[in-house]
Amino acid sequence: MTGSTAKLLNHLEEGPACAPPLLLGPSLGTSYALWDAVAPELSAGHRVIRWDLPGHGGSAADLIGPGATVGDLAGLVLRLADALGVERFAYAGVSLGGAVGLHLAVHHPERLTSLAVICSSAHFGGGEPWRERAERVRREGLEWLADNADARWFTPGFTVPRLVRDHREADPEAYAACCDALAAFDLRDRLAGITVPTLLVAGRRDPATPPAHLREIADAVRDALLVELPGASHLAPAQCPRAVLTALRSRLDGIPASGTAVRREVLGDAHVDRAQARQTPFTARFQDFVSRYAWGEIWTDPTLSRRERSMITLTALVAHGHLDEPALHVRAARRNGLTPEEIGAVLLQTAVYCGAPAANSAFATAQRVLAEEAP
Incomplete structure (x- = not known):
């Protein structure tokens, strides 16, 4: 469903209403379309709620004003969660959306089950460049920025026209207010207090928030996991959705x-x-x-269950003739929930595609191991 009122951020809900909630935050200049290639996959197991920044996508521009802070944006996110009946949620955000997640982790940790900060930072290079950008946007609009959006967001030759269009159509006053928020944002001295399970995703070719910014957070937040994506620039969910999806799945349910x-x-x-x-x-x-x-x-x-991994492992061992290890992995398969009948079916499948002699040896090994386990 979608929703937009004078009091709430515009949003899109996907996935079962009874599933664990996951909120996805956008980057400055984009809409929730930033998550188009990732959210549908995540919604298979989560109640995914994507939201738009004020003045972006379908969100009202007057939700914030000059001098806004990241804390103000985080307050709007919490208001949306409250309106949707969401008490605790996983959160993932890109750039400014990631800064919102860091603010929530510092000031409202009781609301988060996990946090993913993507192509973002605990600070954005000082306030002056952002104040200058805000002033020019209020004076000239956004066309000059949208013209070079691809260079700031993606590697050469890659683009997402929908996101560039969203940039052109954003409200200049609301965009400038978001710049004010970035100008004032600096949580470096609060990072060590973050206790929420945290994932950090950096694009190795990101000029706006390079990997060093994410490493700074990783060094300060206990047990944080840092993933660097080769070839990714600033809007990694749009450019490298499969890699981002894999990283997110590793942390959504807590620290592995x-x-x-x-x-x-x-x-x-x-x-x-x-x-x-x-x-x-x-x-x-x-x-x-x-x-x-x-x-x-x-x-x-x-992505795969341990049962599935055991079946694949047994098949691979037989296929490559590693017949000194099947005993170990037959025992592992039993620990991972496979029945003797299922193990036999896997080995029978290998006889068809990997050869009867190898399968014969594996059957002999499996029979010995299963007999040892029998009461």
């Missing part, structure tokens, strides 16, 4: 387990203890790589 913890959950304490006991200075970096990458990034990605 560490790689070592997941490795123990899947393979068992005994196996991990043996591997660590055998570790030498020569193998230490490899063991760290396995824990951080295989178990800390791949196995924690919620």
